[in-house]
Amino acid sequence: MKLKIDEQADALYLTLGEAPASRTEEASPGIIVDYDDQDRVVGIEMLYLSKRAPETDLRRLLFESVPEVA
Structure with a gap:
């Protein structure tokens, strides 16, 4: 999984x-969703990022994992 932020395009x-x-x-x-030839989601693009998250410092991202429930 990769996350790419393009500040010039204002997109994630x-x-x-x-x-x-x-x-x-x-x-x-x-919000654009890309699918492969088996109809699985392979990518998601979010445009107008600065308007959607105006206070976010894009150089600092926090990733969280939700623990599995047994």
């Missing part, structure tokens, strides 16, 4: 898999 892209995208769909305004 989350890569979820190595397969190339064969189909793209705009899930909601400015």
